[in-house]
Amino acid sequence: MTFPKKVKIVEVGPRDGLQNEKKIIPTRIKMEFINRLSQTGLSVIEATSFVSPQWIPQLADHSRLFAGIKKKKGVSYPVLVPNLSGLKQALDVKVKEIAVFTSPSETFCRHNINCSVKESIDTIANVIQLAKQHKVRVRGYLSCVLGCPYEGKMAPRKVAALAEQLFKLGCYEISLGDTIGVGTPLQVQRLLETVLKKVPLKYLAVHFHDTYGQALANIYAALALGIQTVDSSVAGLGGCPYAPGAAGNVATEELVYLLAGMGIKTGVNLKKLLAAGRFISRALGRVPPSKVSLAMP
Ligand code: HMG
Ligand code: MG
Numbered sequence: 001m002t003f004p005k006k007v008k009i010v011e012v013g014p015r016d017g018l019q020n021e022k023k024i025i026p027t028r029i030k031m032e033f034i035n036r037l038s039q040t041g042l043s044v045i046e047a048t049s050f051v052s053p054q055w056i057p058q059l060a061d062h063s064r065l066f067a068g069i070k071k072k073k074g075v076s077y078p079v080l081v082p083n084l085s086g087l088k089q090a091l092d093v094k095v096k097e098i099a100v101f102t103s104p105s106e107t108f109c110r111h112n113i114n115c116s117v118k119e120s121i122d123t124i125a126n127v128i129q130l131a132k133q134h135k136v137r138v139r140g141y142l143s144c145v146l147g148c149p150y151e152g153k154m155a156p157r158k159v160a161a162l163a164e165q166l167f168k169l170g171c172y173e174i175s176l177g178d179t180i181g182v183g184t185p186l187q188v189q190r191l192l193e194t195v196l197k198k199v200p201l202k203y204l205a206v207h208f209h210d211t212y213g214q215a216l217a218n219i220y221a222a223l224a225l226g227i228q229t230v231d232s233s234v235a236g237l238g239g240c241p242y243a244p245g246a247a248g249n250v251a252t253e254e255l256v257y258l259l260a261g262m263g264i265k266t267g268v269n270l271k272k273l274l275a276a277g278r279f280i281s282r283a284l285g286r287v288p289p290s291k292v293s294l295a296m297p
Helices: 012-020 027-038 062-068 084-092 105-114 115-133 156-169 185-193 213-223 252-261 269-282
Strands: 010-013 095-100 138-140 171-178 204-208 228-231
Touching: 010 252, 012 027, 012 095, 027 062, 027 269, 062 084, 062 204, 084 115, 095 105, 095 115, 095 156, 115 138, 115 252, 138 156, 156 171, 156 185, 171 185, 171 228, 185 204, 185 213, 213 228, 228 252, 228 269, 252 269
Parallel strands: 010 228, 095 138, 138 171, 171 204, 204 228
Antiparallel strands: none
16 A cells, blocks of 8 residues: 555535535625635635536636636636637636546436537547647546446446546546446546556546445545545535436545545645535535534544
8 A cells, every 4th residue: 555645635616516506606605615715725626617507507607706716826726618618718717727527428428518428538639729728737537437327337448548538638637536426445446456557646636426425435445546636525515417316525624634644644724624614504505514523633
């Protein structure tokens, strides 16, 4: 086992979290949420997505939101972009980093972005080309890597081939998403061992939804293989409206707690993170996640 000494957390709550809420949160509350997250020590906060407002009305305020948040020095604020139209709108508000996304599942791809996997790769290639001209960094996501709501299990070989394609197209990091939270630790290990034959360790991240309570165990399995980047969402918000059954992401609070207990540095202040989680939970009309102690393990 080669646990990393330090882990970069990619906070996806403002995007993955709020895209899946029935309630549309006012822009000024989202701004306050992101501004609070910026004060926690997180270095990456995925702020919103420039997808079609017909598909994700919850994030239709993307441009105003992005322009209005306080950008803290040293923190990056990537946004999700599905196509050139999204990228152009993101460029208009001076986005510095985007995330593109596809999936090894044809059926999920069709449901989520209304095209085939091949078409999605062609679109991504064009998006990356324009992004690079504007010196915008590009992260890549693969969804449903451990199971698809429509097609069932995914072959690790298929995931590895697509990850390699994203890597070769110029994604600086590829996040492997268990979108519906069906994976278990040994499956994660097998998947990563296969993907690692195609993409070097330092370019890979993991993204677990917590449908069956496996997310932290899956993260542990990924850390044991040396993974250094983990996506998570404060208060465990999250889900994809086009992936039936998808539950929230692993909670950032729980991830930080786990990593602290393992002596792995994150730079994140748990107390401030819990406060940001309480803030957004109240705005959503939820009972904030209660934690017995603010002390680190
Ligand atoms: P489409 O309907 O096929 O698009 O949607 P189209 O190209 O046929 O255009 C139709 C209309 O949409 C046109 O307008 C376009 O201009 C407009 P009209 O001429 O009818 O007035 N349009 C746009 N408007 C605003 N922004 C845009 C845009 N693009 C086209 N970017 C599309 C195709 C990809 C746009 C749509 O399917 C879409 O937005 N899908 C996104 C769905 C989504 O956001 N899903 C959740 C994120 S993925 C996720 O959560 C997984 C992840 O967390 C990892 C994991 O957990 O696995 C990342
Ligand atoms: Mg997700």
